[in-house]
Amino acid sequence: MSKNLRLILLVSILVLAAFLIGIFLVTFQPFHFLGIREIQQVTLVSKLDRVIQKNTLNFASFYGIYIFPYDFFPEGTDFRRLRQQTSNQSGPLSENDQQIQELFLLAEELDIRSLQTSKFFPISVIAKAGLDLSNKRFVVEFEGDRPLLRLPPIQITEFVVLDEPLPGWPDYPFSVQLWSKTIRTLRPHIQRLIEQENQLNEVARESASRRLIALLDALGIKNARLAFGEP
Amino acid sequence: MRSAVSSLLFVFLLIACTPGMDPSEVQHRIQSLFELPTVEMVFRDVIYHKSHQQVFGVVNYDFRETLFRVSIRIQAGFDLSSPKFAVVRDQQRVTIKLPPPTILLVDADDESLYEYFARDNSIGWQNLQNAKKKQLEQAQIRAVQLGILNEAKRNARLRLAELMNTLSIQDWDLEIAENKENDHP
Numbered sequence: 001m002s003k004n005l006r007l008i009l010l011v012s013i014l015v016l017a018a019f020l021i022g023i024f025l026v027t028f029q030p031f032h033f034l035g036i037r038e039i040q041q042v043t044l045v046s047k048l049d050r051v052i053q054k055n056t057l058n059f060a061s062f063y064g065i066y067i068f069p070y071d072f073f074p075e076g077t078d079f080r081r082l083r084q085q086t087s088n089q090s091g092p093l094s095e096n097d098q099q100i101q102e103l104f105l106l107a108e109e110l111d112i113r114s115l116q117t118s119k120f121f122p123i124s125v126i127a128k129a130g131l132d133l134s135n136k137r138f139v140v141e142f143e144g145d146r147p148l149l150r151l152p153p154i155q156i157t158e159f160v161v162l163d164e165p166l167p168g169w170p171d172y173p174f175s176v177q178l179w180s181k182t183i184r185t186l187r188p189h190i191q192r193l194i195e196q197e198n199q200l201n202e203v204a205r206e207s208a209s210r211r212l213i214a215l216l217d218a219l220g221i222k223n224a225r226l227a228f229g230e231p
Numbered sequence: 232m233r234s235a236v237s238s239l240l241f242v243f244l245l246i247a248c249t250p251g252m253d254p255s256e257v258q259h260r261i262q263s264l265f266e267l268p269t270v271e272m273v274f275r276d277v278i279y280h281k282s283h284q285q286v287f288g289v290v291n292y293d294f295r296e297t298l299f300r301v302s303i304r305i306q307a308g309f310d311l312s313s314p315k316f317a318v319v320r321d322q323q324r325v326t327i328k329l330p331p332p333t334i335l336l337v338d339a340d341d342e343s344l345y346e347y348f349a350r351d352n353s354i355g356w357q358n359l360q361n362a363k364k365k366q367l368e369q370a371q372i373r374a375v376q377l378g379i380l381n382e383a384k385r386n387a388r389l390r391l392a393e394l395m396n397t398l399s400i401q402d403w404d405l406e407i408a409e410n411k412e413n414d415h416p
Binding site for chain 2: 050051059061062063066116120126168169170197199203204206207210211214218219
């Protein structure tokens with residue numbers, strides 16, 4: 001047997017042995033005492049950091065039309081009672097009552113006197129939901145052999161009120177100042193409604209799970225579980 | 232010492248398990264990644280319907296007015312069964328060719344139907360369904376106007392960058408076919 005052939009055989013055997021040892025180590029993980037789990041955690045986090053370089057990941061977009069007053073007051077709200085409460089109010093209000101009162105005062109200014117009215121108008125918004133990774137990034141833990149990737153909560157990452165008329169809707173007599181005030185007042189309420197309705201966040205969470213699981217799969221990490229943080 | 236040994240072992244493992252750069256494998260990975268829609272969009276749409284009948288163009292009757300909302304889900308992405316999808320390797324450079332992005336799903340959630348009010352006569356179930364159908368078409372047009380297809384392209388580039396990073400492929404390029412004007416409303 002020539003010297004070269006022996007060398008090739010030796011290298012082949014070594015590569016095969018390395019491959020078999022690799023499979024054995026990955027499958028049975030016998031060297032926990034060497035800190036391999038910790039290294040896996042660090043390696044996985046650094047891989048994710050290298051692969052996902054953006055600080056904000058958006059997973060779903062939202063386009064919504066909200067109708068004032070219908071979407072902003074609980075069904076069956078009695079405006080006469082609200083008017084009495086507002087004029088008789090003496091002590092501090094709860095956060096919820098404060099919000100209702102702010103909306104009620106806007107409705108009064110817009111000459112909307114009840115929920116059973118033909119006076120209403122639409123406001124359209126666009127929003128995006130995803131992960132804000134600027135402060136907190138990925139934390140990897142293991143549940144037995146199963147990797148668990150802890151992530152920040154899914155949240156609204158972008159929110160814009162579209163200052164445009166919607167065709168086909170009855171016109172509402174706004175002055176420029178009143179329209180600006182209306183938008184300014186309703187903006188935080190709309191954002192709160194989007195969060196409460198949870199539809200955008202739910203779709204974003206589903207989309208994020210599918211995409212990140214596929215990404216982890218591409219990184220060779222099978223059977224991982226994701227845990228999104230509480231908002 | 233302990234961490235040095237374990238680091239060496241892990242690096243050894245990584246090298247042993249690092250996938251190759253076979254174009255068919257790259258193609259397979261792209262296919263599994265792009266099976267998912269690249270953009271998800273939720274519409275909270277409100278439909279205002281007002282109508283009446285007329286006799287001889289003078290007398291109005293049968294007034295109907297209603298306001299209701301519906302949730303619509305729109306997904307956009309790439310149809311990789313298209314012959315325009317290809318992975319081409321030229322020496323060390325990998326070029327990924329994708330078909331134009333397209334709307335993959337437009338679906339209204341009937342459970343989300345909510346009527347704010349119905350004055351005079353109800354518009355009826357059939358009219359409601361027709362209005363909803365029309366709204367689906369309009370939502371699709373609106374989604375395209377809001378840039379859903381451009382977002383699909385941006386997300387595709389982002390996902391490919393992530394995938395190529397995982398495969399340690401630095402030299403790659405993406406070509407996305409342009410949408411024809413009549414591809415979408």
